[in-house]
Amino acid sequence: MRDTLNSKFVRTIPVKTDKFPFAPATMLAPMEGITNHPVRTAISALGGLGVVCTEFVRVSVAELKSREIRSVMRPTEGVPLSVQIMGNKPDLMADTARKFSEAGADVVDINLGCPTARAVKGNVGSAMLKDPDLLYEVLCAMRKNISGLQSAKIRAGFDNADHTLLIAEAVEAAGVDFIVVHPRRRSDFYEGVADWRIIGMIKERLKIPVVGNGDVWYPTDAERMYKECGCDAVMIGRGALRNPWIFNMLQDKSDWQPSAEEVFNYVDNFMNDHLEEFEGHEMGVVKRAKENWRYLCQLFEDGNTVGREILRQQTYSDFRSALMNYLESKKPEEFDFHGHLKPKNSGSGLAAEE
Numbered sequence: 001m002r003d004t005l006n007s008k009f010v011r012t013i014p015v016k017t018d019k020f021p022f023a024p025a026t027m028l029a030p031m032e033g034i035t036n037h038p039v040r041t042a043i044s045a046l047g048g049l050g051v052v053c054t055e056f057v058r059v060s061v062a063e064l065k066s067r068e069i070r071s072v073m074r075p076t077e078g079v080p081l082s083v084q085i086m087g088n089k090p091d092l093m094a095d096t097a098r099k100f101s102e103a104g105a106d107v108v109d110i111n112l113g114c115p116t117a118r119a120v121k122g123n124v125g126s127a128m129l130k131d132p133d134l135l136y137e138v139l140c141a142m143r144k145n146i147s148g149l150q151s152a153k154i155r156a157g158f159d160n161a162d163h164t165l166l167i168a169e170a171v172e173a174a175g176v177d178f179i180v181v182h183p184r185r186r187s188d189f190y191e192g193v194a195d196w197r198i199i200g201m202i203k204e205r206l207k208i209p210v211v212g213n214g215d216v217w218y219p220t221d222a223e224r225m226y227k228e229c230g231c232d233a234v235m236i237g238r239g240a241l242r243n244p245w246i247f248n249m250l251q252d253k254s255d256w257q258p259s260a261e262e263v264f265n266y267v268d269n270f271m272n273d274h275l276e277e278f279e280g281h282e283m284g285v286v287k288r289a290k291e292n293w294r295y296l297c298q299l300f301e302d303g304n305t306v307g308r309e310i311l312r313q314q315t316y317s318d319f320r321s322a323l324m325n326y327l328e329s330k331k332p333e334e335f336d337f338h339g340h341l342k343p344k345n346s347g348s349g350l351a352a353e354e
C-alpha cells in the first residue's frame with residue numbers, strides 16, 4: 001500500500017462541488033437482511049428521507065441476470081434509490097453498474113466496508129480498503145458506465161485508520177459524486193464508538209459531498225454530526241430501525257413524537273401491506289415484523305426484556321395482540337425518542353479521543 005497522498009490517482013472529469021444532490025440531505029443506510037423493499041417503503045412513508053439504499057448485491061463470478069436486476073430495482077415512491085454493489089473485478093462491476101444505471105438506479109454505490117469473514121476472504125467490501133489502487137481501478141471502470149450518480153461507502157480503514165485520506169482521495173479521483181463515511185475500521189466491526197473526527201477530516205480534504213454515518217441514535221445526534229463534521233448529508237442505519245420517525249423529526253423541529261397508537265399502526269400497517277407479497281402466508285409477514293420489533297423495542301427501558309417477549313408469539317393474531325397490549329401500557333414519557341431515558345452511545349469525536 002502506498003502511504004503518500006496526491007500521487008497517481010488521476011481525475012479525468014471535473015469534481016462536482018455542489019452540495020448533496022438530494023433533499024432532504026438524509027439517507028437510510030443499507031443493511032443486509034433488514035432494509036429490504038418492505039422496510040424501505042415503510043420508513044420512507046414516514047417522511048423526511050432523501051435517499052434509500054438497497055442491501056448489497058454481491059457481484060463476484062457471473063453477470064447478474066435481468067431477473068436479478070429487476071428484483072433489486074424495486075423503487076420506493078417519491079424517494080430516490082441507491083443500489084449498492086460489492087465486488088472487485090473491474091469489468092464485472094462496470095457491467096453491473098451499467099445494468100443498474102440503465103434500469104433507473106438514481107445512484108450506484110460500491111460497498112467498501114463490509115467486515116464479514118466471507119467478504120474479506122473474497123477480497124471485497126472492507127478488504128478493498130487495503131488496496132486503494134484496486135478500488136480506484138474498479139471505481140473508474142464503473143464510472144464510465146453510470147449515467148446517474150455514483151457513490152462509495154467506506155470505513156475508516158482495515159486494521160488501522162492510517163490511510164483513510166488516501167482511500168478517500170482515490171475515491172474522489174475516480175470521479176465519484178459523493179462518498180459515505182462510516183468511521184470505524186474493519187477490525188472494529190460494530191464495536192466501540194464511531195469516530196466522527198474522521199468524517200470531518202475527510203470533509204476538509206475532499207471537494208465532493210461527504211455523507212456522515214455511524215451511531216446517530218437521536219435527532220440531536222444528526223444535528224451534531226452536521227455541525228461537528230461539516231458533512232453534507234447524514235446516513236442513519238440502526239437508529240432509523242429503532243426510531244423510523246427520526247428523518248421526519250429532523251425536518252420537523254418541534255418536540256413532536258409518535259403516540260403508542262402510531263407505533264402500533266406502523267407495525268400493523270407493515271404487516272397488512274405485505275401480506276399480499278407473502279401470498280397470505282401470515283408467518284412470513286410476522287417474521288419480517290419481528291425483525292423490525294427487535295429494533296423498535298429498544299425505544300423502551302424494558303424493551304429488551306418485557307418488550308422482547310412479544311417475539312415469542314407464534315401466530316399473526318397473537319403477535320398483533322401482544323404488541324397492542326404492550327404499547328397500550330406505555331405512557332408517552334416512556335418512549336425514548338429524544339434520549340432522555342437511557343442515551344445510547346452516540347458517535348463522537350470526544351469519545352474517540354479517550
Ligand SMILES: Cc1cc2nc3c(=O)[nH]c(=O)nc-3n(C[C@H](O)[C@H](O)[C@H](O)COP(=O)(O)O)c2cc1C
Nearest residue numbers: 029030031032055056153182214215216236237238
Ligand atoms: C445488520 C446490518 C447489516 C448491514 N449491511 C450493510 C450493507 O449491506 N451494506 C453496507 O454498506 N453497510 C451495511 N451495514 C452498515 C450500515 O450501513 C452502517 O454503516 C452501520 O450500521 C453504521 O451506521 P449506524 O450506526 O447508523 O447503524 C450493515 C449494518 C448492520 C447493523
